[in-house]
Amino acid sequence: MDNSQQERILILGVGNVLLRDEGVGVRIIRELEARFDFAPNVRLVDGGVLGLSLMGTMMEAEQVIVVDAVRGGDEPGTLYRFNWEAKPEHIQYKDTLHQIDLMETMGTLPLVGTPPKVTVLGVEYEDIDNWGLELTPKVEKAVEPLLALVLQELAGLGWPARPKDNPLEVRNVFGGPGQDS
Secondary structure, three states, rough: OOHHHHEEEOOOOOOOEEEEHHHHHHHHHHHHHHHOOOOOOOOEEEEEOOHHHHHHHHOOEEEEEEEEEOOOOOOOOOEEEHHHOOOOOOOOOOOOOHHHHHHHHHHHHHHOOOOOOEEEEEEOOOOOOOOOOOHHHHHHHHHHHEEEEEEHHHHOOOOOOOOOOOOOEEEEOOOOEEOOO
8 A cells, every 4th residue: 555545644632731731632742752653644743722723634634543631520640532423421621722622623624524533532630720831640640551542542543653763751842852861
């Protein structure tokens, strides 16, 4: 199969990195970029809080994996996996401005063409109200399991990631990957 026939997959990390756990989706993208290599048909995007601006990027893919902080009512650090179309009723996606934008974006996609299949991989947050670049300890502890869940989802689509020979250390969400010290 040539590259033009391969299913295009987007891994989209969203959230506001200035509001503690809200930035976990962006953190996961940084970790993936630093530690793994991907097939040419797999694209990683730091979606930040771009909302409707992500519509074009999402419409270029057949499969989208959204990584984000969510409220499901469970213990902070709990992981979630759900298809956007079949989102469980107990999952709340209205706590922050970017999540409202994401909901609007998802609702608008069918109006502009055939929308991609969207899977959300999330973690129950503890704090998205206070300023800070650090994740709370419970969400920080969930980073590796959430990363593994993203890699498992990608492998399930038939496009496993390959660990880099010389992985980088993610020092912060702003500078992205940096050389190990």
